[in-house]
Amino acid sequence: MEKMKFLLFVLTSCLLLSACSLKEDAADLYKKESPLEAEVILPDAFLDDQQETIEVLLTQDGKEVNGADYVHFEIWKQDGSLHYNMEPAKAMGYGLYALSKDFHSDGLYYLKVHASSNGSVISPQMQFVVGELSKEELKILQQDLPATEGGHEHHH
Amino acid sequence: MGTVESPSGENKKQTGNSVYRTIWRWHFYAGIIFAPFLLILAVTGSIYLFKPQIEQNIYQDYWVVTPNGEKLPASQQIERAKELYPDGLVTTYRPGESETRSSEVGISQNNESLTVFIDPYTGESLGTLNNQDRIMDRIEEFHGELMAGTIGDRIVELVACWAVVLIVTGLFMWYPRKKQNIFGVIIPRFNKGKKILRRDLHAVPAFWITAGMLFLILTGLPWSGFWGNNFQSIVTNTGEGYPPSVWIGNAPVSDVKTKDIAEVPWAAEKLDVPVSDIEGFTTLPIDDVVETAKREGIDPSYTIYIPNSKEGVYTLSAFPPKAEDEVTMHIDQYSGAVLADYRYDNYGLAGKIVAWGITLHKGTQFGVINQIVSLLICLGMILVVVSGFYLWLKRKPTKEMGAPKAPSIIKAKTFLFVLIGLGILFPLVGLSLIFVWLLDFLVIQRIPAVKKFMNA
Secondary structure (H helix, E strand, O other), X not given: OXXXXXXXXXXXXXXXXOOOOOOOOHHHHOOOOOOEEEEEEOOOXXXXXOEEEEEEEEEEOOEEOOOOOEEEEEEEEOXXXXXXXXXXXXXXXXXXXXXXXXXXOOEEEEEEEEEEEOOEEEOOEEEEEEOOOOHHHHHHHHHOOOOOOOOOOOOO | XXXXXXXXXXXXXXXXXXXXXXXXXXXXXXXHHHHHHHHHHHHHHHHHOOHHHHHHHHOHHHHEOOOOOOOOOHHXXXXXXXXXXOOOEEEEEEOOOOOOEOEEEEEEEOOEEEEEEEOOOOOOEEEEEEHHHOHHHHHHHHHHHOOOHHHHHHHHHHHXXXXXXXXXXXXXXXXXXXXXXXXXXXXXXXXXXXXXXHHXXXXXXXXXXXXXXXXHHHHHHHHOOOHHHHHHHHHHHHOOOOOOOOOOXXXXXOOOOHHHXXXXXXXXXXXXXXXXXXXXXXXXXXXXXXXXXXXHOOOOOOEEEOOOOOOOEEEEEEOOOOHHHOEEEEEEOOOOOEEEEEEHHHOOHHHHHHHHHHHHHHOOOOXXXXXXXXXXXXXXXXXXXXXXXXXXXXXXXXXXXXOOOOOOHHHOHHHHHHHHHHHHHOHHHHHHHHHHHHHHHHHHXXXXXXXXXXXX
């Protein structure tokens, strides 16, 4: 009887103490996605008299993506005074895609990259500053307002 | 004979009889202790089964909208909710699965969870519900944890496990000892006197619903906080369960370096952070998330969980009536990339079985038929608990519990092994068994009055 109790006690405490936790790599046992990753490279300086090139570096599964299904840039100014519609960026090799545009006026800009490759679709939105920010733009940043989006075009 | 009349020394098969009494004794005490809880589970379960119809009825004014042109973008609907609760934090958005269903914006404010119902065509609020006031949620809480948090959850789990013990011991006692006709086994004997009828009204319906009760217990256990979570961890680790984050485990994180995230300057009138900090990725507008949901084709009853940290993700999840339509999707809050997309088809075999178990347990998998079958099992359980209690009251001597006197369990080897087996499979049962033994050893056997009362 005593032995039995002891045995039972040991067994159950083992089970309780070894209460299992999830393995960190458990996700590897199930369906995995290959998310596309984008890194935006802004020009060092925006000059008044020339076009500037914005580049995006696309990687997927740790490799540079050169044959993306599409890479479109959409650029607009926060105050609505400028809006470049979606335009295909030029493949430069090494996973880089580039587009050159004029940025004559100072202020708060947004760039949205629409890209797709191998089943992954992304649309990251980048906020950047050309020259000085106006007081209104500062206020908008400080209110943490959602960035007003430009024309919403759809991909297929 | 196979009935539970008072054991007598006349029985030739003395060993068989003592095993019978041992099992009867366990059934007796387990029944008396757990009957009230089983009653609670059966009653709350019966009500919760009809959650869809009940909520459709009581929340009609919040849920039903008249279709009128295009729905407003999610962002605008959320703005309306924010106007109503400017200090609240928006945590969820549920677009509504049909043309006539309102949108829901979940708000967290002062430690309360609110749901604002929005007409997606006009943007008007249809009203706000405090989740704490949602009656079906409270019933679920009662069913799952007796409204007592973790302790309640463990008690419910213990009750469920002990119900298995009750079923096993009950089946043993029900099993006909002689070849006899179906009366008293699968049909109650109505004309053999009150004593026999009382016994039959407990044992026979209990047998009818045995399979159903076992099914409800086994499908309910994976939700339990202790056994369930460990079980889920084990099967997920084998690759055969739910993928991580569907039930347990963390969602993936949004993979952007902090320096690449746009910061918000705080001071008024001047830029108090370097321009390079302002430059960076901003959180994906929720309208893009809705677009992604449409593109990826997920069940329209999904809810979007909005990230509230820099590493967080948008999580879209839907647990609609049928297991096959389930989805859990994680979206990078900056790039909008789908980081994980787990559908029913991506569950392992055990995960699929558990998913079906859950929708069957909730009575949603097969709609009304499912609800009726489950309701019958619950009503059967209520009948069995009440008739068992009545049986005890009628037989109980005035000054004792009326438990059958039984020899030590050690004599009933098979039953002992079944109990130990259950104690290992369900550690809470094991713990409670140790507790019972200690109680017996330290208290019951040492105090004569208690010993006599318990007939130990």
